[in-house]
Amino acid sequence: xxxxxxxxxxxxxxxxxxxxxxxxxxGNLQLRERAIESFATLGIHNRKCEEYKYVNIDLMLKGEFAxxxxxxxxxxxxxxxxxxKDAINIAIVNGVFNEGLSNIKSLPKGLQIINIAEATSxxxxxxxxxxxxxxxxxxxxxxxTTLANGGVxxxxxxxxxxxxxxHIINISSxxxxxxxxxRNLIVVEANSQVRFIESFETIDSSAKTFTNSLTEMVIExxxxxxxxxxxxxxxxxxLVNTTQVNQAKQSVFNTNxxxxxxxxxxxxxxxxxxxxxxxxxxxxxYLTNGNQVVDNHTLVDHRKPNCNSNELYKGIIxxxxxxTFNGKIYVRKDAQKTNAFQSNKNILLSDDGTINTKPQLExxxxxxxxxxxxxxxxxxxxxxxxxxxxxxxxxxxxxLLMHAFASEVVDTIKIEALRxxxxxxxxxxxx
Amino acid sequence: xxxxKNLHASIGGKEILKxxxxxxxxxxxxxxxxxxxxxxxxxxxxxxxxxxxxxxEGEVIxxxxxxxxxxxxxxxxxxxxxxFQYPVEIPGVSNVNFLKTAINEIRxxxxxxxxEAKDFLIRLKEKQKLVELDGKLTNRSVNEGFxxxxxxxxxxxxxxxxxxxxxxxxxxxxxxxxxxLRIVANGxxxxxxxxxATIVITHxxxxxxxxxxxxxxxxxxxxxxxSGPKELALELEEKGYDFIKEEVGA
Numbered sequence: 001x002x003x004x005x006x007x008x009x010x011x012x013x014x015x016x017x018x019x020x021x022x023x024x025x026x027g028n029l030q031l032r033e034r035a036i037e038s039f040a041t042l043g044i045h046n047r048k049c050e051e052y053k054y055v056n057i058d059l060m061l062k063g064e065f066a067x068x069x070x071x072x073x074x075x076x077x078x079x080x081x082x083x084x085k086d087a088i089n090i091a092i093v094n095g096v097f098n099e100g101l102s103n104i105k106s107l108p109k110g111l112q113i114i115n116i117a118e119a120t121s122x123x124x125x126x127x128x129x130x131x132x133x134x135x136x137x138x139x140x141x142x143x144x145t146t147l148a149n150g151g152v153x154x155x156x157x158x159x160x161x162x163x164x165x166x167h168i169i170n171i172s173s174x175x176x177x178x179x180x181x182x183r184n185l186i187v188v189e190a191n192s193q194v195r196f197i198e199s200f201e202t203i204d205s206s207a208k209t210f211t212n213s214l215t216e217m218v219i220e221x222x223x224x225x226x227x228x229x230x231x232x233x234x235x236x237x238x239l240v241n242t243t244q245v246n247q248a249k250q251s252v253f254n255t256n257x258x259x260x261x262x263x264x265x266x267x268x269x270x271x272x273x274x275x276x277x278x279x280x281x282x283x284x285x286y287l288t289n290g291n292q293v294v295d296n297h298t299l300v301d302h303r304k305p306n307c308n309s310n311e312l313y314k315g316i317i318x319x320x321x322x323x324t325f326n327g328k329i330y331v332r333k334d335a336q337k338t339n340a341f342q343s344n345k346n347i348l349l350s351d352d353g354t355i356n357t358k359p360q361l362e363x364x365x366x367x368x369x370x371x372x373x374x375x376x377x378x379x380x381x382x383x384x385x386x387x388x389x390x391x392x393x394x395x396x397x398x399x400l401l402m403h404a405f406a407s408e409v410v411d412t413i414k415i416e417a418l419r420x421x422x423x424x425x426x427x428x429x430x431x
Numbered sequence: 432x433x434x435x436k437n438l439h440a441s442i443g444g445k446e447i448l449k450x451x452x453x454x455x456x457x458x459x460x461x462x463x464x465x466x467x468x469x470x471x472x473x474x475x476x477x478x479x480x481x482x483x484x485x486x487x488e489g490e491v492i493x494x495x496x497x498x499x500x501x502x503x504x505x506x507x508x509x510x511x512x513x514x515f516q517y518p519v520e521i522p523g524v525s526n527v528n529f530l531k532t533a534i535n536e537i538r539x540x541x542x543x544x545x546x547e548a549k550d551f552l553i554r555l556k557e558k559q560k561l562v563e564l565d566g567k568l569t570n571r572s573v574n575e576g577f578x579x580x581x582x583x584x585x586x587x588x589x590x591x592x593x594x595x596x597x598x599x600x601x602x603x604x605x606x607x608x609x610x611x612l613r614i615v616a617n618g619x620x621x622x623x624x625x626x627x628a629t630i631v632i633t634h635x636x637x638x639x640x641x642x643x644x645x646x647x648x649x650x651x652x653x654x655x656x657x658s659g660p661k662e663l664a665l666e667l668e669e670k671g672y673d674f675i676k677e678e679v680g681a
Contacts, residue, residue, distance in 0.1 A: 383519050388502070
């Protein structure tokens with residue numbers, strides 16, 4: 001099954017895709033129409049747009065793309081993607097929730113997982129859907145809101161402690177170029193606790209996948225959320241991953257974005273601290289090689305007083321790959337007594353690699369503690385020599401140092417099995 | 432064990448070592464003393480294989496093998512150990528993990544199986560005691576946040592673990608208070624055997640009260656200008672390096 005459109009520009013194709021499919025898409029059509037208006041104005045961001053200066057998505061999306069590609073995948077084929085023994089697995093194949101490949105039959109009390117296309121009558125869904133990701137702020141948000149055709153709605157009821165981690169597995173598998181617009185809404189109600197892992201993988205694919213994935217997350221009063229992302233698509237994968245988080249008072253949000261592969265990965269992580277005494281930790285690690293392009297844009301928006309945010313992103317850049325870190329922190333006028341810290345560190349292993357790093361602090365309050373720092377360097381020759389002088393080969397000395405560099409981020413992963421999985425991936429990568 | 436003949440080395444085109452000759456036999460302790468800038472640290476760096484230094488002339492034979500042709504790691508695997516004057520801090524690499532990797536790479540080089548985890552732990556505990564190193568330090572990252580004395584003790588600890596044939600102590604006494612100095616010296620003395628040798632490089636005679644050398648060499652302006660029994664160190668301490676300058680007519 002496919003619906004390929006042959007028109008001139010990608011923008012035109014996307015607009016006409018909406019026209020032809022709008023009556024079969026879930027939810028409120030008016031909302032989608034507002035979104036497409038915005039998309040029509042914004043167009044697909046390209047290098048001319050300051051925020052997308054280092055990723056040429058337009059160029060990567062040349063050629064024909066379909067919007068739906070249904071492929072039969074067996075449980076066996078995706079077994080290795082369910083890398084946590086003890087987890088609630090949610091499989092999303094080419095942007096669409098696949099219940100058969102998920103294991104959500106007996107969920108713990110207080111946890112609700114629904115195919116997003118079937119959640120539109122849910123009150124909580126209606127209250128929050130598309131209320132946080134602003135269609136006028138970014139063309140990929142507009143595009144996703146226009147064309148979203150799959151994903152999940154997850155709700156954690158008030159006061160629920162969900163012990164088992166919830167693993168959202170995004171699988172792309174196709175023989176034709178496809179554009180995926182998957183959409184999730186996660187609502188974590190007051191006083192509850194939950195841990196998420198979201199992974200991005202490619203299976204049995206011979207064509208390009210452009211995934212424009214958007215997750216809105218609402219964290220209500222006093223709730224605690226850990227959210228780990230593992231991005232490990234193959235070379236055919238092009239990913240724009242937007243995460244829009246809204247935190248209410250006294251909530252805690254810990255997030256970790258690990259990017260291991262994929263031709264293009266653009267992460268937009270926007271967090272609004274919309275209450276007092278909120279705590280937010282953002283960590284990221286990107287290991288790039290080949291011709292890979294990885295771009296992490298983060299926005300931490302301190303709107304209320306007495307909140308803490310702490311951000312650490314680290315990267316190792318090899319070959320001709322390029323990595324970008326752009327970290328914005330807003331401290332609004334009312335957000336007195338804010339503590340906001342940010343750090344970005346990079347190791348550049350090749351002469352042809354590129355790192356662009358841009359910390360941006362905008363502070364409108366006068367009683368705050370904020371800092372940011374960035375560094376880019378090579379592996380330290382003195383350290384390498386020291387290790388070699390004890391009998392380690394040059395290769396294993398470098399490996400050990402790269403591990404040490406990455407460990408500062410990896411060690412913040414609190415789920416042991418996940419940390420081990422990531423460490424193993426990193427080890428393989430450095431071999 | 433070690434035979435250095437007419438060794439010349441330079442860095443950035445500047446000649447530092449200008450013809451070193453030195454014979455060290457198994458079981459011996461040699462002290463190399465000299466004023467600042469005489470080439471002491473260059474000698475240890477060249478022996479350990481630092482690539483910034485260029486050997487322009489001469490040879491170094493270690494147990495029948497040409498040391499200068501070996502990579503730094505192969506020198507270590509053959510049994511050369513350099514205790515650094517300034518040990519580097521390596522955040523994120525635990526001492527234990529680092530030493531285990533080192534031991535097993537040395538064993539692999541010799542065609543041996545990796546060491547059993549249990550045996551490794553036993554060795555770790557035993558040697559920790561030898562240099563009175565706090566167990567907490569061994570679990571921390573290599574030298575990270577260690578005091579000067581702890582770093583030096585950690586060097587001797589690593590030496591104890593790796594059991595080298597030739598240990599070169601590069602100014603191990605610099606910056607040590609007397610208690611730390613005793614601990615370090617005691618560690619070195621306990622590791623001494625008929626099969627291994629030690630070269631102690633130092634500016635001051637003080638360390639040689641605790642590690643008694645068989646031979647003392649005086650390095651000056653890139654050459655060994657005088658060798659003698661341990662009393663030479665005392666003479667040097669008393670008269671200062673100026674007496675050497677006069678003696679060699681520089």
